[in-house]
Amino acid sequence: PQAKAKGISIFLVDAALDGVKKGRSLQKIGLHAQDTAELFFDDVYVPTTQRLGEEGQGFAYLMQELPRERLSISMMALGSILGAIEITKDYVLERKAFGQPLSQMQNTRFVLANAQIKAKAAQAFVDQCAALYQQHQLSVTQVAALKCFITDAQCEVIDQLLQLFGGYGYMQEYPISRFFVDARVQKIYGGTNEIMKEIVARELLGK
Ligand SMILES: Cc1cc2nc3c(=O)[nH]c(=O)nc-3n(C[C@H](O)[C@H](O)[C@H](O)COP(=O)(O)OP(=O)(O)OC[C@H]3O[C@@H](n4cnc5c(N)ncnc54)[C@H](O)[C@@H]3O)c2cc1C
Structure with a gap:
């Protein structure tokens, strides 16, 4: 947290990994042709090789x-x-x-x-x-x-x-x-x- 924006990196996360959960499809007032859901990540292990771009540059990207x-x-x-x-x-x-x-x-x-x-x-x-x-x-x-x-x-x-x-x-x-x-x-x-x-x-x- 002390690193603020510099503490964010982007990872490609396989949806089949343990700890990755999709929430329910949210009931929106419009855009009914498009599903919107929350994603939950609990203790998911993601290797560094799955990082997209440079470490600490996620927010900038x-x-x-x-x-x-x-x-x-x-x-x-x-x-x-x-x-x-x-x-x-x-x-x-x-x-x-x-x-x-x-x-x-x-x-x-x-x-x-x-x-x-x-x-x-x-x-x-x-x-x-x-x-x-x-x-x-x-x-x-x-x-x-x-x-x-x-x-x-x-x-x-x-x-x-x-x-x-x-x-x-x-x-x-x-x-x-x-x-x-x-x-x-x-x-x-x-x-x-x-x-x-x-x-x-x-x-x-x-x-
Ligand atoms: C259908 C849908 C799809 C979405 N898809 C995505 C997506 O694909 N990716 C993604 O990242 N996000 C997505 N979002 C999230 C969306 O970008 C946020 O809901 C939006 O940016 C507002 O943030 P918030 O909901 O936290 O509202 P809040 O930040 O809680 O804002 C509440 C109210 O306070 C006002 N407010 C807040 N801060 C200030 C300020 N400094 N000065 C004046 N007024 C202020 C806001 O304008 C708003 O009127 C989606 C949202 C919806 C509804």
Whole structure:
């Protein structure tokens, strides 16, 4: 413990070893196609040959991969926003209320236009960060800003789009409901959006 970050090394651990246990599949509110479980390691013997990389560098390796993880979360957010716009567009063109398609009502048009505007801004930001990543120049702060902006946008936009489906939007048989429940965790994992703001503020304010 005294070594702090320098006391962490990464090991490849065979799941069949004694002392390795997988916990139950956790009951999440979304992402039902993906199992999430805790892993337990009790007195597991792992030989040094199973160490990944240098001793004491584990924390540094994990930190190095965070920009890539946050970029991929951001790309998922963008795909989700674009997909939700697509299915909502089809629905409002078809569904009629009070004698006219939903697509002719100003609120519907504004909600969809707002979603499209956010998608355009999100796309430009993702493209910029992806290009920086390819040049090995994507900074922790830049991608923290992207992850925070785009996952907030994802949750806001999808909530507004779901509203256009009325009661059907709350039903699992309508895919927009799945977009909604799957979106929420995006603001939590990969580092919460509060932590993303801390990273941005630290650079802005110098500490
Ligand atoms: C479905 C799912 C999959 C996951 N997959 C992985 C995975 O594959 N690998 C992995 O390593 N982790 C994974 N996680 C864990 C995830 O990254 C953490 O849950 C997340 O980073 C938040 O940490 P925490 O749960 O300990 O919350 P806490 O740190 O307890 O935070 C609680 C609240 O306090 C706020 N807070 C905490 N510290 C500060 C601060 N300094 N300033 C302001 N606010 C603060 C947080 O923003 C949050 O709102 C997963 C989580 C979920 C739900």
